[in-house]
Amino acid sequence: MAATAMPVLRCAGLTKRFGERTAVDDVSLTIAGGETYGLLGPNGAGKTTTISMLCGLTPADAGTVEVAGRPMHPGAVDAKAAVGYVPQDIALYPDLSARENLTFFGKLQGIAKAPLRQRVAEVLDIVGLADRADEHVDSYSGGMKRRANIAVGLLHEPELLVLDEPTVGVDPQSRNQILESIDRLGGAGLAVLYTTHYM
Numbered sequence: 001m002a003a004t005a006m007p008v009l010r011c012a013g014l015t016k017r018f019g020e021r022t023a024v025d026d027v028s029l030t031i032a033g034g035e036t037y038g039l040l041g042p043n044g045a046g047k048t049t050t051i052s053m054l055c056g057l058t059p060a061d062a063g064t065v066e067v068a069g070r071p072m073h074p075g076a077v078d079a080k081a082a083v084g085y086v087p088q089d090i091a092l093y094p095d096l097s098a099r100e101n102l103t104f105f106g107k108l109q110g111i112a113k114a115p116l117r118q119r120v121a122e123v124l125d126i127v128g129l130a131d132r133a134d135e136h137v138d139s140y141s142g143g144m145k146r147r148a149n150i151a152v153g154l155l156h157e158p159e160l161l162v163l164d165e166p167t168v169g170v171d172p173q174s175r176n177q178i179l180e181s182i183d184r185l186g187g188a189g190l191a192v193l194y195t196t197h198y199m
Contacts, residue, residue, distance in 0.1 A: 006033070008160050010030045014026070015027075016046070031192075034187070034190070034191070036186035039196070040196055048165075054193070055080070056083075067159070083158050083159075086150050087164050096137060098140075106119065106156075120155070126181065127150050143170040143177060146178055159190070167198060
């Protein structure tokens, strides 16, 4: 699918300082639906700080961010609802299955029971875990845990999916599966931004 004309994410002049150190300096970018962008850089380059500002988790010292036409900042509930954020650390309960994890997080997001059951099945299929959905997450490989983590970010049907190092610590085959999933999501019209230090 071609990118839509309306930007889903727009930021201009984004800057963040920690004391005398400038961690992010004057970043500007625009991502439309159907586009996938990667922020490439070594550890410590400011990638996570950048996406934390883009998702409204950390206030910027300068610059503006809009998601789905709404201003983004730490208190911007409407703008945050348009974002699916997938952190670098696995944010799942290991003693629950992927299905149970997704159901739990969907209830926290206020998704009604019948639509939630259907959406859980959809995202498990999207990330390739439908056949292992009822196994405890602690039995999953690193790549499977990463894919389940991505499923949580997709659960509420965001307009923008932001992934922090989604392929870190996984084998090459799992890395390729994750990147192929990300490519399919962008092809389906979702705006996607991910960070990586892999070339």
